[in-house]
Amino acid sequence: MNKPGVRKPTRAALSALIARSRFTAQYGFRVTAVADDACTIAMPFQQAYQRPGGTVNGPAYMAAADCAMWIAIKRHIGMEHDAVTSEMNTAFLNAARRETVYCTARILKLGKRIIYGTARCHDRKGRIFTHHTITYARLRK
Numbered sequence: 001m002n003k004p005g006v007r008k009p010t011r012a013a014l015s016a017l018i019a020r021s022r023f024t025a026q027y028g029f030r031v032t033a034v035a036d037d038a039c040t041i042a043m044p045f046q047q048a049y050q051r052p053g054g055t056v057n058g059p060a061y062m063a064a065a066d067c068a069m070w071i072a073i074k075r076h077i078g079m080e081h082d083a084v085t086s087e088m089n090t091a092f093l094n095a096a097r098r099e100t101v102y103c104t105a106r107i108l109k110l111g112k113r114i115i116y117g118t119a120r121c122h123d124r125k126g127r128i129f130t131h132h133t134i135t136y137a138r139l140r141k
Contacts, residue, residue, distance in 0.1 A: 009079050010034070014071050017079065027060070029067050032102065039072040040104040043121075045096075055095035056129070061103075062090055065119035065132040068105035073115055073136055076107060083115055083136040091131045099123060105134070113138055 009017075011034040018024050018031060018041070026048075033040040041064060043049075049060040066085055073083050105119040115136040121129045 007078060008036075008076075009074055013079065014039070014074060017074065018067065018071070024063075024067050027063055027067070029064065031071060033104075034071075034075060036075075038104050038106045039068055039075055040102055041068045041071060043101045043103065045098050045100055050098070054097050056097070056101060058090070058092060061092070061101065061121045061130045062088065062132070064101060064103035064121055065090070065105065065130065065134060068103040068119050069107075069117055069132075069134045069136065072105040072107050072117065076110055077138070081138070081141075083138045085134065086114075086137040087133075087135040089133045092129070093131060094127060094129045096121075096123065096129050101129060 011031055014034060015031045018029050028044050030042045032042045043064045049056045051057045101121050103119055103121045105117055107115060107117040109116040117134055119132040119134060
């Protein structure tokens with residue numbers, strides 16, 4: 001899926017990218033796994049994510065999905081290129097309660113202008129909380 005000559009960023013490089021990105025700072029995301037077919041981040045529980053009833057709120061899941069997809073895209077197109085979210089659809093399937101949420105993103109179509117993929121938020125054992133379809137648009141230099 002990678003273009004010839006594109007250097008794949010390492011887990012450490014992607015972790016550093018998240019750490020220095022202001023739009024992700026409030027979530028405390030951590031890159032937990034990086035592979036050619038998927039990237040996974042962790043979102044440690046924070047009281048700010050809690051809805052009445054003790055469940056994690058929807059915007060937190062969506063932020064995790066967006067960030068996980070961004071990291072998966074960076075893995076494929078390189079750090080010097082970028083893309084932005086153009087569409088996201090979310091299905092809420094189960095509720096997380098006061099726990100770390102993991103989000104795994106996969107690119108299904110890596111086009112010249114549009115990138116399409118899926119992400120799922122889940123617990124450590126794989127129980128799924130949300131499913132997302134995400135479209136990104138590549139930015140031109």
